[in-house]
Amino acid sequence: MTVEINSMKGTLIRLGFYTDENSLISEAFRALFEIKPELKKEIYIENYKNGEISLWSAAKAAGYSLEEFKEILRSRGIAIKISSTKQDSDARLKRVFGV
Numbered sequence: 001m002t003v004e005i006n007s008m009k010g011t012l013i014r015l016g017f018y019t020d021e022n023s024l025i026s027e028a029f030r031a032l033f034e035i036k037p038e039l040k041k042e043i044y045i046e047n048y049k050n051g052e053i054s055l056w057s058a059a060k061a062a063g064y065s066l067e068e069f070k071e072i073l074r075s076r077g078i079a080i081k082i083s084s085t086k087q088d089s090d091a092r093l094k095r096v097f098g099v
Contacts, residue, residue, distance in 0.1 A: 037063070041072070049078055 009024055018024040033040040044062035047053040053061070059069030073080055 045073065045076070045078070048073070051081075055080060 009021060012018055012024060013020065018027070041062045041064075044053065044058040048055060048058040055069070056066060059066045062069060064072065070080055
């Protein structure tokens with residue numbers, strides 16, 4: 001199967017449908033998430049649980065409002081981490097709103 005997939009990737013790139021492997025993989029994931037949007041949600045829940053992404057970023061990337069995402073986390077018994085410093089909050093606001 002791996003040989004066949006590599007052959008298909010190479011052929012699609014050679015034919016000019018994709019400029020490189022990264023653009024092909026990126027579009028493949030976009031299509032996968034359109035077909036199975038719950039996978040995207042699961043990825044960002046896991047990233048949030050592991051501390052790899054903030055609550056706000058996880059909600060936005062998964063396609064939910066902050067309150068919707070918090071409710072999903074609560075329903076699964078996942079603790080919502082609150083930033084304890086003003087500096088953390090200010091840094092997040094700057095990233096999100098550019099202020």
